[in-house]
Amino acid sequence: MQISCGTDIIETKRIKDAVARWKEPFLRRIFTPREIEYSMKRKFYFEHLAARFAAKEAVLKGFGNGFTSANLRDVEIINDVHGRPNVVLKGQMEKLRKKKNINTITISMSHTRDYAQAMAILIG
Numbered sequence: 060m061q062i063s064c065g066t067d068i069i070e071t072k073r074i075k076d077a078v079a080r081w082k083e084p085f086l087r088r089i090f091t092p093r094e095i096e097y098s099m100k101r102k103f104y105f106e107h108l109a110a111r112f113a114a115k116e117a118v119l120k121g122f123g124n125g126f127t128s129a130n131l132r133d134v135e136i137i138n139d140v141h142g143r144p145n146v147v148l149k150g151q152m153e154k155l156r157k158k159k160n161i162n163t164i165t166i167s168m169s170h171t172r173d174y175a176q177a178m179a180i181l182i183g
């Protein structure tokens with residue numbers, strides 16, 4: 060069995076400022092429609108967006124590859140009915156998952172007004 064992990068932490072203000080400055084184009088470049096809908100419904104939407112940003116980077120680190128806005132969108136974070144976040148891979152990231160024989164990815168995230176962090180564990 061092969062296990063790898065990735066982690067990331069981000070200042071939530073970076074995301075708040077980016078949304079204020081770049082608005083929809085920024086959101087659409089980084090996040091999927093479902094991630095935007097989930098986060099923007101919430102009072103402190105930038106915390107949820109920042110946590111998703113950290114989660115995407117944590118998954119990419121787990122794979123050991125670099126970041127582009129295209130592959131950030133190919134890592135989607137979707138919550139189940141209990142609120143637990145799950146990772147859905149698409150496009151190039153799904154191809155990479157198959158190539159690296161990764162079967163399971165688990166993610167955990169936490170956020171406060173100032174910071175958001177995430178950890179991903181990849182099992183193959």
Ligand SMILES: CC(C)(COP(=O)(O)OP(=O)(O)OC[C@H]1O[C@@H](n2cnc3c(N)ncnc32)[C@H](O)[C@@H]1OP(=O)(O)O)[C@@H](O)C(=O)NCCC(=O)NCCS
Binds near residue numbers: 106144167170
């Ligand atoms: C998981 C839980 C402990 C979060 O704790 P918290 O200190 O308030 O918040 P954190 O910033 O540490 O974590 C929030 C993240 O936890 C994750 N989370 C939420 N429910 C989760 C669950 N059941 N399992 C795993 N992770 C969960 C989510 O990713 C959430 O962020 P998101 O909404 O942006 O996706 C809390 O929401 C919980 O106990 N939920 C399950 C039971 C429940 O829904 N109770 C109702 C409130 S009493």
